[in-house]
Amino acid sequence: MPRLSGKIAIVTGAGIGIGQAIAKRFAKEGAHVWVTDINNETAEETVAAIKASGGQATAMRVDVSKGQDLTALVRNVTSAHSYADILVNNAGILIRGEVRSLSDEDWTKLREVNIDGVLRLSRDCLPLLRKSKSASIINISSIMANRGLRPLAAYTATKGAVTALTKGLAVEYAPFNIRVNAIAPGYVETAITDRLLKLPPVRKALIDKTPMGRLGTPEEMTGAAVFFASDDSLYCTGSELAVDGGMSAGL
Numbered sequence: 001m002p003r004l005s006g007k008i009a010i011v012t013g014a015g016i017g018i019g020q021a022i023a024k025r026f027a028k029e030g031a032h033v034w035v036t037d038i039n040n041e042t043a044e045e046t047v048a049a050i051k052a053s054g055g056q057a058t059a060m061r062v063d064v065s066k067g068q069d070l071t072a073l074v075r076n077v078t079s080a081h082s083y084a085d086i087l088v089n090n091a092g093i094l095i096r097g098e099v100r101s102l103s104d105e106d107w108t109k110l111r112e113v114n115i116d117g118v119l120r121l122s123r124d125c126l127p128l129l130r131k132s133k134s135a136s137i138i139n140i141s142s143i144m145a146n147r148g149l150r151p152l153a154a155y156t157a158t159k160g161a162v163t164a165l166t167k168g169l170a171v172e173y174a175p176f177n178i179r180v181n182a183i184a185p186g187y188v189e190t191a192i193t194d195r196l197l198k199l200p201p202v203r204k205a206l207i208d209k210t211p212m213g214r215l216g217t218p219e220e221m222t223g224a225a226v227f228f229a230s231d232d233s234l235y236c237t238g239s240e241l242a243v244d245g246g247m248s249a250g251l
Contacts, residue, residue, distance in 0.1 A: 003230040005031075089140065174237060
């Protein structure tokens with residue numbers, strides 16, 4: 001039996017990569033998925049693939065750094081369903097560079113997408129999630145959230161904030177029967193890491209640091225997402241699950 005049958009899920013950054021894989025898996029598990037992405041074309045392509053497989057989904061262009069987009073998303077979900085069961089804060093960006101040469105513009109962009117987007121959508125979706133009998137927020141962090149990595153200090157700082165926010169929200173939202181957990185992926189082959197992983201020395205070094213001896217795939221992140229979204233994790237909140245081939249254990 002599908003584990004998310006009848007549930008309403010919102011997944012940000014779901015046009016490609018990990019978000020797309022989670023959206024497709026949620027639909028396969030019986031959820032109606034709101035596929036949101038800054039690129040409407042990729043969002044529509046994800047929805048088309050879901051519907052072709054017999055699933056239910058709705059596409060919407062959403063820039064998580066824009067308050068008006070978040071307001072419109074909540075309004076549309078409210079109009080269509082009046083509630084939501086699952087929110088996956090997956091949308092994120094990666095800007096490489098040493099902090100000493102990081103522009104204010106790049107730091108603002110990182111913060112607005114990776115931190116502000118998570119906090120604001122978790123806040124704005126609260127009325128929808130409170131109407132669910134078993135609501136779940138899943139934040140996508142990173143195993144680098146608690147580690148220094150050159151030249152990704154600014155990026156890792158934003159993911160560290162996501163990890164901390166997950167724990168804070170878990171405590172704040174527990175009285176509303178809303179669970180808040182995080183997934184911390186290792187190095188996964190997606191568009192966000194493509195430029196980095198195309199560098200042979202970097203690719204080899206990362207694989208060498210991974211006990212399982214390979215990089216991950218977006219599809220391998222979906223099992224953890226289904227666990228946190230389903231009633232299998234009813235007593236889990238404030239948790240962070242590393243899905244990284246053992247990299248964090250070996251560092």
